[in-house]
Amino acid sequence: MTAEKTKFTTVDQYINSFSDNIQFLLEVIRETIQENAPEAEEVISYNIPAFKFHGMLIFYSAYTNHISISIPPSKVYEVFKNELSAYKVSKSAIQLPYNKPLPLKLIKEMTQFRVKENLELAEKKKSKGKISNANA
Template identity: 80%
Template sequence: MTAEKKKFTTVDEYINTFPEHVQFLLEVIRDTIKEAAPEAEEVISYNIPAFKFHGMLIFYSAYKNHISISIPPSKVYEVFKEELSAYKVSKSAIQLPLNEKLPVKLIENMTRFRLKENLETAEEKKKGKITA
């Protein structure tokens, strides 16, 4: 796949480099994240699609046999440990096989959890600045 060879400037540009069935899955993930975090800004970061809201929220990318959901250091891996046990999970990424149904509700719930985490972190930083 050509996704890693080109420098992307838009999410559409990234998604359009994949076969139709993968494009469809990426759009489902994109829409799911947008619905769960409507105030988040869609960006390209590390040359893959991502969302920002008071810091990086969640990334997603496609590969030959899977789609990866990448999440910066978070408690999401602890909180959703049981649901994630069906997938290959590393310290910062979850591999979703292309030949399996997308866990849309799980992606939605993890995005909402990340949103809450980022808001709490932003509030803590704000309080720290006010009292300093």
């Protein structure tokens, strides 16, 4: 019989499920995102910590050898391509290995970029709604 995976309901519960050194790293990432997206709502989504601001903004999670920063489809991967070249990057995630310092400046800049990107998308949606309502 397999052990059931914990279903996290709060970010604190998720973070506290790790060893002290990993908790510290997760808290630093959490604070960096909060400082750069102060209006974002902290949530658990896909059983990992995330921030929402006019849609999903950014996720972060811990694994055996790295912390992952996951970003929904975004131009962030193009804009920060050079900075991200030092890390293993997939379509939607950046792996930050434990044996390297956290790139807090990069996390800060990507968070700020995502806030701006989500605001622009929200404005476009709002504009489309006004246009289609005006034509109705």
